[in-house]
Amino acid sequence: MKKLIFLFVVTIVSALFTGCSNDLTDEGPANVATKATVTIPHNTIITSDVTWSNTNEYILNGKVYVKAPATLTIQAGTTVKGVYNADPELASALIVTRGAKISAIGTFTNPVILTAQNGLEGGWGGLVLLGKAPLNRVDQVIEGINPSVVPSGVDVYYGGGGAGLGDAEDSSGTLRYVRVEYAGAKISEANELNAFTFGGVGRGTTLDHLQAYRGADDAFEFFGGTVDAKYLVSTATDDDAFDFDFGYQGRIQFAVSTIDPSLSYSSDPNGIECDNDGTGSTAEPFTHPTLSNFTITGTQSGSALNALKSAANFRRNAQFTLVNSVLYGFPSGVLKETVNPSTLLNNVVSSTVANQEFNTFTPDVSNLARAWNNLILSSPFGAYRSTALQPTGGAAIDGSYYSHTDAWFTNTQYKGALVSIGANWLTQGLWVR
Ligand SMILES: [Ca+2]
Ligand SMILES: [Ca+2]
Ligand SMILES: [Ca+2]
Ligand SMILES: [Ca+2]
Incomplete structure (x- = not known):
């Protein structure tokens, strides 16, 4: 029945x-008031x-x-x-x-x-x-x-x-x-x-x-x-902006995540969170996202209504590639809890707790630790739809970039998701709220 x-x-x-x-007609979207x-x-x-x-x-x-x-x-x-x-x-x-x-x-x-x-x-x-x-x-x-x-x-x-x-x-x-x-x-x-x-x-x-x-x-x-994915925006999500599990093997370039300090978040909010699986098994294929040109922002204090965790947490037997990215505004920068083969190159990282930019490990020298006010972005905690997150000098455009050999990626003369000057994919148009 x-x-x-x-x-x-x-x-x-x-x-x-x-x-x-x-x-459908060729006249474009109807007036909202008339929509059925x-x-x-x-x-x-x-x-x-x-x-x-x-x-x-x-x-x-x-x-x-x-x-x-x-x-x-x-x-x-x-x-x-x-x-x-x-x-x-x-x-x-x-x-x-x-x-x-x-x-x-x-x-x-x-x-x-x-x-x-x-x-x-x-x-x-x-x-x-x-x-x-x-x-x-x-x-x-x-x-x-x-x-x-x-x-x-x-x-x-x-x-x-x-x-x-x-x-x-x-x-x-x-x-x-x-x-x-x-x-x-x-x-x-x-x-x-x-x-x-x-x-x-x-x-x-x-x-x-x-x-x-x-x-x-x-x-x-x-x-x-x-x-694969390009041009992703996470705005004030409760848990993780980018969460990988169960053997994800794709590529992502140009991604931004932001936090609204007036909100509360989950008990484990990370910008990037990456596990092989929940138990950290050695099941294959290993989770291995290839990530380039991410801008991960938290808040100036590392807290919102509750504490944030890490700008990126690679753990539980995951593998990863993260290059040409800018990460800041979390108590911990990159927290690496996996010993698997991974690539971390040409990133600039800040943490709100002293000396936690590269948490529990020593990175390749192409990775830089910087205070948030020395990144140098136009306005690191400013309105993301403006030019705020664009670099104006310093480590994000210091001439040291990872050069991709994989033609899927666009090689950039900047770190992070946004070009240093002029219009870009995030700051114009109505598609981003
Ligand atoms: Ca999650
Ligand atoms: Ca989830
Ligand atoms: Ca997860
Ligand atoms: Ca989480």
Whole structure:
């Protein structure tokens, strides 16, 4: 009986989608006041290609799954709002399952916005992409989803089937100029989703110009996978800005994270947090993110309403590469608790506690320790949408840079995510809040 009702709902919703996808004109997004509201009910499964149009506003009233072979297209200028539901089983989230795709391609001035209807941190779950790329464990259920309440026929596992298996080139589609706001709802007991959750996502996926704004858990969490990303922004996320686990092996260049000192954070907030897995096992592939041109900022005191931890914490048997980056405003700079082969070169690091820039180790001499007011950035704790985080002199542009041989990376004449002068990817346009 339950199943019959469910199929009925899906049919109605599919009909709505089909109608909506024909509404688009060439006149650009409609006036906000005239947008029609389309409500997508809990446990909707999108099984064939659908377009969410910028002439509508979409309300997710629960979990919505995209199932292979469907592609969900969300047009530039479209806003999707997740409904708050105190029952974690009913928390709203958009979940793109293995083999399915999302195409959410906004523009510099007209992003795709996924937000909470109530405008509060944790007001909805967030965006989840699941793929078939390698992990360091057998197929895994995505954290935060309770498989026992997922509708039958929906696969909430991710990864390519275990060590040595999987499709590193797998594609989950494209996210470009997408902002996810107020995510991180509890989605089952003691389990939060993140703004962006990537489980086993492959490098056939395109990720660039993504902002996570004030989520209740991590901004970007990568569970295994090989996906690359450029131009990421984490704004005042509750836990970690960039969290890596379960054998993630991708590349990320140009990423900024900031903290709002008027808020409180989790018990373990780090700019970057990187584990091989929760127990520090030697399961392969080892987690090894290759990170370049990060600007990780905390606060001048190293605290907000509670204490922050490390600008970067590499631990539990992880490997890592971090180059050409600027990290400051946390009690500890780079906390290295793994002895695995790693690369840490040409970074400039500050810590609010004396002599904790390179915590428990001596780095290569290309890494520099500096007081926060000697970094030298325009205004290290200033407004991130201004020129504040751009270097004006000193170690960030002292001529000592790591030179990439991998052509995927852009070689820069600066450290951190932002060029020293002029316009840049962060300070203009409307896509960053
Ligand atoms: Ca998390
Ligand atoms: Ca975390
Ligand atoms: Ca973590
Ligand atoms: Ca953490």
